[in-house]
Amino acid sequence: MDSRGHSECLAQKSERRRVSFVPAPPLGPKYKTGEGSRLPSKPLSYTIEAAICSQNGKRSITQDELDTIRQEYENLKLASPSDAARVVVPEWNDFNSGGASVHFTSDQMLYNNPYVTKAPYNQVANVTLDHYHELADDVWNEYNRLLGTPGVPGKFPLDAGSTWRNPQRNEVSSLAPYSMHVRGRAVDLEPLKTAFVPGKTRQQLMCVLYQAGLNLHLGQKNKAIPDDTELFAEVGNDNVDDQCIRVDVDHIHFAR
Numbered sequence: 213m214d215s216r217g218h219s220e221c222l223a224q225k226s227e228r229r230r231v232s233f234v235p236a237p238p239l240g241p242k243y244k245t246g247e248g249s250r251l252p253s254k255p256l257s258y259t260i261e262a263a264i265c266s267q268n269g270k271r272s273i274t275q276d277e278l279d280t281i282r283q284e285y286e287n288l289k290l291a292s293p294s295d296a297a298r299v300v301v302p303e304w305n306d307f308n309s310g311g312a313s314v315h316f317t318s319d320q321m322l323y324n325n326p327y328v329t330k331a332p333y334n335q336v337a338n339v340t341l342d343h344y345h346e347l348a349d350d351v352w353n354e355y356n357r358l359l360g361t362p363g364v365p366g367k368f369p370l371d372a373g374s375t376w377r378n379p380q381r382n383e384v385s386s387l388a389p390y391s392m393h394v395r396g397r398a399v400d401l402e403p404l405k406t407a408f409v410p411g412k413t414r415q416q417l418m419c420v421l422y423q424a425g426l427n428l429h430l431g432q433k434n435k436a437i438p439d440d441t442e443l444f445a446e447v448g449n450d451n452v453d454d455q456c457i458r459v460d461v462d463h464i465h466f467a468r
């Protein structure tokens with residue numbers, strides 16, 4: 213069509229102008245422990261088509277990795293109505309490259325989470341989601357203080373089994389949809405398996421680790437007023453509360 217024709221076309225009251233935008237995000241099924249995925253979620257993608265007179269346009273918009281993660285928090289509201297009111301969806305600038313803490317390497321803090329693999333998103337850490345870095349260091353310091361001789365800090369390493377979890381990943385294992393792990397406020401720690409401490413069994417070390425949590429005023433056992441800190445001995449994903457000496461306890465969960 214020549215330009216005159218095109219102008220005439222645009223001037224007409226036109227049924228020939230058409231814009232369609234039909235987003236159809238899949239509603240997530242209700243939260244159910246054991247479902248979810250350790251792998252990256254599928255990004256949502258929309259196609260927008262517009263046609264005016266003879267001109268057509270078509271664009272696809274696909275979520276990037278950050279928005280895919282943010283979408284998981286939105287989905288969590290739908291999938292877990294009981295948590296909907298308190299779920300906080302991270303903002304874009306809530307994410308940064310995170311990294312190591314004082315006592316834990318970046319890999320330990322990332323704990324083999326294949327979800328976020330690319331810099332700068334290889335670790336999600338921010339004002340709302342990175343509390344676990346400082347928490348892990350505080351526990352390390354207290355655990356080493358307990359194991360060291362007075363005045364001589366110990367050098368007994370810990371390993372981090374789980375830190376921040378995106379909601380999809382959390383659903384694989386956690387009974388709590390909006391777990392402290394999803395909020396970036398929890399860390400699961402255990403004595404490094406290859407680091408032996410003379411005179412202590414692994415289970416005794418678990419109890420030293422648990423005691424470090426008590427000393428940091430975590431959990432509700434030593435509090436008059438419960439708040440949202442947590443301290444549990446755990447066997448896999450099962451909370452066995454304060455039974456750190458059980459031979460099957462494999463980590464201690466800390467949150468604040």
Ligand SMILES: [Zn+2]
Pocket residue numbers: 374393398399400465466
């Ligand atoms: Zn945990």
